[in-house]
Amino acid sequence: MDVPQAEGPKPVVPDGDGAPDTGPRAEARSPDQPPATEPDRELAAFVTEQLAGISAQLSGLRAMFEAKASADERQAQWVTQLTSELASYRDDFVFKNVVSKVFDDLINLYDTLDQTLDPAVLAEISREDLLIRLRNVRRQILKTFERQGVEPLESKAQKPFDEAWQEAIDVRPVGQAADHEAVLESVRCGFRYGSRLLRPESVIVGRYEPKDEGQDG
Numbered sequence: 001m002d003v004p005q006a007e008g009p010k011p012v013v014p015d016g017d018g019a020p021d022t023g024p025r026a027e028a029r030s031p032d033q034p035p036a037t038e039p040d041r042e043l044a045a046f047v048t049e050q051l052a053g054i055s056a057q058l059s060g061l062r063a064m065f066e067a068k069a070s071a072d073e074r075q076a077q078w079v080t081q082l083t084s085e086l087a088s089y090r091d092d093f094v095f096k097n098v099v100s101k102v103f104d105d106l107i108n109l110y111d112t113l114d115q116t117l118d119p120a121v122l123a124e125i126s127r128e129d130l131l132i133r134l135r136n137v138r139r140q141i142l143k144t145f146e147r148q149g150v151e152p153l154e155s156k157a158q159k160p161f162d163e164a165w166q167e168a169i170d171v172r173p174v175g176q177a178a179d180h181e182a183v184l185e186s187v188r189c190g191f192r193y194g195s196r197l198l199r200p201e202s203v204i205v206g207r208y209e210p211k212d213e214g215q216d217g
Contacts, residue, residue: 098148105144112137145191153190153201159183165190167200171207180208 115121116133125133145152153165161168161181172184183203190201 155183161205168205169202170204174206174208177208179206
């Protein structure tokens with residue numbers, strides 16, 4: 001009869017450096033997982049170092065972006081404030097140098113017309129005096145235009161038609177070629193401001209059409 005032999009202690013397997021591996025690492029390591037080598041640890045250290053550098057660069061870029069955004073915001077606020085101040089200055093300048101003067105002239109004209117149209121004045125004023133007052137109002141209006149640099153356009157008869165400043169509202173036949181496209185009558189006055197046309201002068205111009213000699217027979 002064979003007598004079973006008692007099992008003795010299992011042999012200790014040494015790790016990569018020749019020393020027995022009896023710690024927790026030996027228990028957790030998979031039988032198929034090779035032990036960490038020195039090149040692996042160097043690669044891990046290199047990757048960690050590169051990632052740290054990239055992280056630092058990203059932090060720097062973020063700081064630069066935030067600074068640029070803050071500078072752009074300050075610049076936008078400055079531009080908005082400057083635009084507002086310039087608009088305010090422009091409006092104030094236009095009002096003081098142009099608008100207020102026009103309003104002053106219009107107020108004076110209003111006072112003149114208001115006095116002329118007063119019922120008590122109309123009841124006693126003669127037709128001739130009324131015409132004088134109305135002509136005086138017209139003269140004040142022309143003076144107002146002159147102060148503001150506005151020039152009336154009113155051509156005399158027989159002047160050549162100028163389409164830059166005039167509009168022909170009608171044509172009339174004329175008997176001689178010299179009157180062809182000449183101004184025969186100014187119907188409504190025009191106005192210009194320097195080189196700018198405010199309203200063209202309305203005129204009637206002549207049209208000459210020579211007779212066909214063959215039709216006389």
